[in-house]
Amino acid sequence: MSRSPRSPLLLAGLLATAGAAHFASPRQFDAIVPRALPGSPRAWTYAGGAAELALAAALAAPRTRKGAALATAAFFVGVFPANVKMAADWRHRPARQQAAAFARLPLQVPLVLWARGVARGAERAA
Template identity: 70%
Template structure:
């Protein structure tokens, strides 16, 4: 990958690391799957992990970078309800945990914007 795409490399790496985490430690992700979704939380955990791996790989490959980055923006928006659920479920936890869950909510916007920037640069 050319040096002029460090942002794409970082975005792809973040997505792949998150995807691997879904398979390495699925229980923590199962807990934030919204109950309204059909099927088992583990199925959604694995599906979202596989999506992150695929999208991350697409972002890293120059030929699929633009499409992968657009998919990344959509993926970041799609997982927002899980972050809302986490913030709600953790509302009674001790302060450091509660703050961490709340901090995830506004983090989604810069992630979406980052992905869209990578798309424009592709």
């Protein structure tokens, strides 16, 4: 995915959209914050949204792209427990919602690989 020169900008766009969604519709994100995390779920929702917006901005700038891409890969790994919680919480919902929740789990792998590919591309461009 990282071969296209637009790939970093597409990843930045994905993160910016997700980050904005955390502020526009926080309740859906609050529900998937793992209970083991201290503090309020809303604080974690806003922190996650802010992190996604910051990562998007850093990915968009060639000077900060490599570090931002590596941080993005780590971020995608870090939010995996929220996707696991969502899948577990949604196991009794209608089949379409269950499928959507479970589909998020393997989706993290290509997202991590995409971010790592952007980092490698930034390294080659430097």
